[in-house]
Amino acid sequence: LIRVNTLSERWQAEVYIKCEQFQPIGAFKLRGASNFALQLKKGAKALVTHSSGNHAQAVAFMGRQLGIPAHVVMPSNSNKKKIENAKKWGAEVHLCEPTFESRLSTAEALAEQFDAVIIPPFDHEWIVEGQATCAMEILYDMPEVDIICAPLGGGGLLAGTALAAAYFGKDVQVMGAEPANAADGYEGLKRGERITSFTPNTVADGLRTTVGVVPFEVLKDLDIEVLLAEEDAIIPWMKRMWDYSKTLIEPSCAVPFAAMDACPERWKGKRIAIIVTGGNVDIDQLF
Amino acid sequence: LIRVNTLSERWQAEVYIKCEQFQPIGAFKLRGASNFALQLKKGAKALVTHSSGNHAQAVAFMGRQLGIPAHVVMPSNSNKKKIENAKKWGAEVHLCEPTFESRLSTAEALAEQFDAVIIPPFDHEWIVEGQATCAMEILYDMPEVDIICAPLGGGGLLAGTALAAAYFGKDVQVMGAEPANAADGYEGLKRGERITSFTPNTVADGLRTTVGVVPFEVLKDLDIEVLLAEEDAIIPWMKRMWDYSKTLIEPSCAVPFAAMDACPERWKGKRIAIIVTGGNVDIDQLF
Numbered sequence: 001l002i003r004v005n006t007l008s009e010r011w012q013a014e015v016y017i018k019c020e021q022f023q024p025i026g027a028f029k030l031r032g033a034s035n036f037a038l039q040l041k042k043g044a045k046a047l048v049t050h051s052s053g054n055h056a057q058a059v060a061f062m063g064r065q066l067g068i069p070a071h072v073v074m075p076s077n078s079n080k081k082k083i084e085n086a087k088k089w090g091a092e093v094h095l096c097e098p099t100f101e102s103r104l105s106t107a108e109a110l111a112e113q114f115d116a117v118i119i120p121p122f123d124h125e126w127i128v129e130g131q132a133t134c135a136m137e138i139l140y141d142m143p144e145v146d147i148i149c150a151p152l153g154g155g156g157l158l159a160g161t162a163l164a165a166a167y168f169g170k171d172v173q174v175m176g177a178e179p180a181n182a183a184d185g186y187e188g189l190k191r192g193e194r195i196t197s198f199t200p201n202t203v204a205d206g207l208r209t210t211v212g213v214v215p216f217e218v219l220k221d222l223d224i225e226v227l228l229a230e231e232d233a234i235i236p237w238m239k240r241m242w243d244y245s246k247t248l249i250e251p252s253c254a255v256p257f258a259a260m261d262a263c264p265e266r267w268k269g270k271r272i273a274i275i276v277t278g279g280n281v282d283i284d285q286l287f
Numbered sequence: 288l289i290r291v292n293t294l295s296e297r298w299q300a301e302v303y304i305k306c307e308q309f310q311p312i313g314a315f316k317l318r319g320a321s322n323f324a325l326q327l328k329k330g331a332k333a334l335v336t337h338s339s340g341n342h343a344q345a346v347a348f349m350g351r352q353l354g355i356p357a358h359v360v361m362p363s364n365s366n367k368k369k370i371e372n373a374k375k376w377g378a379e380v381h382l383c384e385p386t387f388e389s390r391l392s393t394a395e396a397l398a399e400q401f402d403a404v405i406i407p408p409f410d411h412e413w414i415v416e417g418q419a420t421c422a423m424e425i426l427y428d429m430p431e432v433d434i435i436c437a438p439l440g441g442g443g444l445l446a447g448t449a450l451a452a453a454y455f456g457k458d459v460q461v462m463g464a465e466p467a468n469a470a471d472g473y474e475g476l477k478r479g480e481r482i483t484s485f486t487p488n489t490v491a492d493g494l495r496t497t498v499g500v501v502p503f504e505v506l507k508d509l510d511i512e513v514l515l516a517e518e519d520a521i522i523p524w525m526k527r528m529w530d531y532s533k534t535l536i537e538p539s540c541a542v543p544f545a546a547m548d549a550c551p552e553r554w555k556g557k558r559i560a561i562i563v564t565g566g567n568v569d570i571d572q573l574f
Contacts, residue, residue, distance in 0.1 A: 005311055021533040024292055239570050246308040246535045246566035279533035283526050286573055 001141050001273060006244045007257075013267040016145075017245055018138050021279025025061050025089070027054035027250075028134055028277050029121075032156055035130025036119050037062045044068060046116035050096075050103040052078045053206060054278050055121040060091030062119075071114065073106045075099075081282045122154030123212030132160030138273045139168050147267070149256045150275040152176035152185045152226055153207035155215025157277065162222045176219070176226040177256035179204045179234065185211040186226040189219060203234055206252030206277065229258035237261070241276075248279035288428050288560060293531045298547070300554040303432075305425050308534055308566025312348050312376070314341035315421055315564050316408075319443055322417025323406050324349045331355060333403035337383075337390040339365045340493060341565050342408040347378030349406075358401065360393045362386075368569045409441030410499030419447030425560045426455050434554070436543045437562040439463035439472045439513055440494035442502025444564065449509045463506070463513040464543035466491045466521065472498045473513040476506060490521055493539030493564065516545035524548070528563075535566035 001016040008015045020028035033055065037047065044066070049059040050073035063070025070091040074083060075098035086093050096106040111118050120127060134157065135148055148165060152158045158176045165172040178185050182200035194216040200208040211219070229237075238254035253276045260267060260274075288303040295302045307315035320342065324334065331353070336346040337360035350357025357378040361370060362385035373380050383393040398405050407414060421444065422435055435452060439445045445463045452459040465472050469487035481503045487495040498506070516524075525541035540563045547554060547561075
């Protein structure tokens with residue numbers, strides 16, 4: 001946890017960030033992927049996943065750690081940097097048509113071919129359990145925290161955070177943050193029913209996914225509030241947080257800051273931990 | 288200290304960075320400036336300095352901490368961001384002609400006017416002593432470190448690092464790193480005589496200064512080796528370290544990495560701590 005002085009002054013609060021960009025793969029996704037891989041009773045001969053983002057790196061990294069092959073299915077229009085990232089840890093990348101159906105069928109074919117286990121990105125209790133270790137660490141380091149806020153995409157991290165707070169916290173409020181332009185979680189929780197079809201339109205590429213079945217039930221049961229970030233505020237908040245925290249944060253990580261800054265009076269006097277989920281920015285593209 | 292995995296693999300070493308960008312002002316300069324201000328037996332009624340960089344912020348911050356006015360003299364061609372940074376902590380900024388003589392005379396006039404103390408940026412034993420606390424912390428966290436490397440500009444930090452290692456370390460080698468295009472320290476130590484006149488030509492704006500009298504004597508006495516970084520390697524290494532460390536580092540901080548990467552075989556199997564001196568990058572200018 002790093003204290004962010006400028007933000008603390010701005011909100012008249014004690015604001016800390018939990019720095020998941022410092023994970024070996026530059027993002028929190030390793031928590032869930034490693035828990036899933038290590039829960040397999042008989043182990044696995046190989047790992048398979050379909051993802052164009054940080055989850056692909058997590059599965060690739062776990063393959064290397066366990067000394068077994070990792071196969072990553074990525075849409076053929078993925079950018080070079082993301083393909084490179086998956087290859088960095090020794091995974092074999094399989095390009096497929098850029099549709100969800102093609103990703104799924106390619107992954108299933110590979111799983112059969114290599115007698116491999118498919119590691120899902122978020123919609124599984126082992127993934128939620130793994131992501132929960134992030135909030136467990138926050139509660140260990142700062143037991144007196146009032147609020148923990150995490151971005152909401154597929155929901156694995158937020159559901160894990162909510163469970164960790166329920167089991168190990170005392171009076172900790174957990175909040176999610178979603179782009180207003182990808183508010184399926186917010187809408188679904190309001191209606192009490194998971195939204196299965198929507199078209200996200202946000203720069204926060206990690207949060208375009210639909211909330212999964214397992215995470216949705218947890219968020220609904222624990223009555224988790226979701227804040228919304230206006231689309232226009234996301235990139236300015238990413239840049240601001242680079243300056244305030246001197247760390248790299250991805251566009252998706254800016255969403256909690258943008259959402260919370262829309263109602264600063266709510267945070268006055270509180271001790272707040274915000275989970276910065278990753279720092280995998282394409283730096284060459286910036287310059 | 289944060290372990291940098293990719294760099295550790297690249298050099299087959301254990302490479303850590305000491306993250307001075309996380310200081311309240313985003314740079315190490317606070318260590319020397321605070322030690323200087325706190326050593327004043329009678330205290331001070333006001334603080335004055337001339338600087339366009341991180342030292343200005345350090346003095347401004349100390350003024351606020353001590354509840355006394357801080358006056359910062361800056362050349363009239365300073366960029367807006369740097370002026371803003373000094374004002375952020377409540378300092379009064381006085382613009383002067385962009386010559387060293389004008390900076391000095393304006394500072395001296397202000398010191399007389401406000402009965403203020405001038406805090407020098409590096410050439411004073413109290414400054415060196417303050418900067419030494421950085422390496423003391425490294426030695427406390429990692430007593431078994433083999434090499435500590437720091438950039439060399441005015442020499443306050445490197446001299447402090449060398450003294451801390453001599454007093455508190457066992458078998459720790461301290462190294463400096465300079466841009467090849469601002470190698471007055473390297474040349475001066477080779478000749479055994481401080482170079483007083485040279486024209487730096489480097490993107491590493493924090494390292495354009497001439498090594499001071501006090502730091503030079505320390506570096507000479509302790510026989511500190513200085514490595515050189517080719518100019519072309521500095522910005523690529525800054526970008527690489529953003530990616531490797533997920534933290535923001537200034538161009539000046541890239542110099543040790545660029546210099547050390549020119550002779551990777553020397554670092555094999557070593558435990559290395561590199562001081563990242565600051566992260567005050569103008570982010571808006573990047574995008």
